[in-house]
């Protein structure tokens with residue numbers, strides 16, 4: 001049987017100043033009419049995804065893009081087509097979106113969807129949109145627990161909304177006690193806390209404490225065939241294409257990719273640099289990828305211009 005040809009599609013997630021994103025209903029006459037999607041459409045011969053996006057948004061919404069960054073690439077097989085969807089986050093455009101094809105529009109808040117049904121391929125996209133563009137990795141072992149907890153309080157007050165509690169120097173009892181203390185501090189702020197380790201060693205603690213998920217080292221994910229059950233959010237560290245492929249295989253919700261810049265925590269391995277980061281991300285992955293390694297919040301625009309979802313900071317998060 002011949003392989004089904006892959007249809008490449010560009011779709012734009014218009015994000016406004018309040019952090020809301022635009023969804024549109026598919027017009028009558030198209031496959032999945034009435035389903036909600038992100039505006040966009042198929043690439044024409046010779047077009048790049050970015051060019052197709054610009055054309056489709058003029059045709060469908062009458063807006064001209066002036067700020068867009070590549071984001072998730074999602075493959076999906078429908079009865080009518082096998083598609084490869086190139087999603088872009090669009091933060092600047094000229095003109096007010098108009099329903100040129102008779103679509104209905106809805107501006108939506110991440111994590112609080114009010115429209116349905118959604119095109120089946122778009123589930124991971126909506127989850128990805130609910131992830132903040134900055135996260136922090138803990139540093140209790142580096143700073144000392146009391147000092148770090150005080151800095152955590154300050155970071156939470158300043159807007160930190162996702163934290164990976166990675167403390168390889170702590171024994172299991174001390175780690176569990178710290179995790180409890182961190183969750184108590186983070187909950188009032190709605191900050192997600194992911195514990196670190198393998199499902200066998202840290203999974204019961206995630207469930208027992210009601211943490212938001214598990215972040216796994218690359219070698220743990222590489223040894224898995226499928227997603228471990230029982231975790232709302234599952235993240236993976238990666239350093240190369242094989243480790244990103246492992247994250248994809250197990251259905252990770254996000255990956256950290258690095259290290260991008262030289263960092264004291266990995267003095268021996270050469271940094272990827274932004275070009276190395278962009279080359280790896282540019283292969284197209286169905287989950288958001290954070291840049292990590294010697295970075296701080298001012299690196300966010302650079303990370304996003306190179307295809308990253310955002311920045312993960314270790315030392316810089318606690319200064």
Ligand SMILES: Nc1nc2c([nH]c(=O)n2[C@@H]2O[C@H](COP(=O)(O)OP(=O)(O)OP(=O)(O)O)[C@@H](O)[C@H]2O)c(=O)[nH]1
Nearest residue numbers: 009011030032037038039040041042081083119121122
């Ligand atoms: N535009 C868009 N298409 C999506 C999304 N998610 C998703 O699975 N798709 C799929 O990608 C394909 C896009 O095709 P389309 O019908 O919108 O493309 P088009 O504007 O060129 O349409 P046409 O050629 O039928 O007029 C469809 O199979 C659609 O189901 C999404 O968020 N936005």
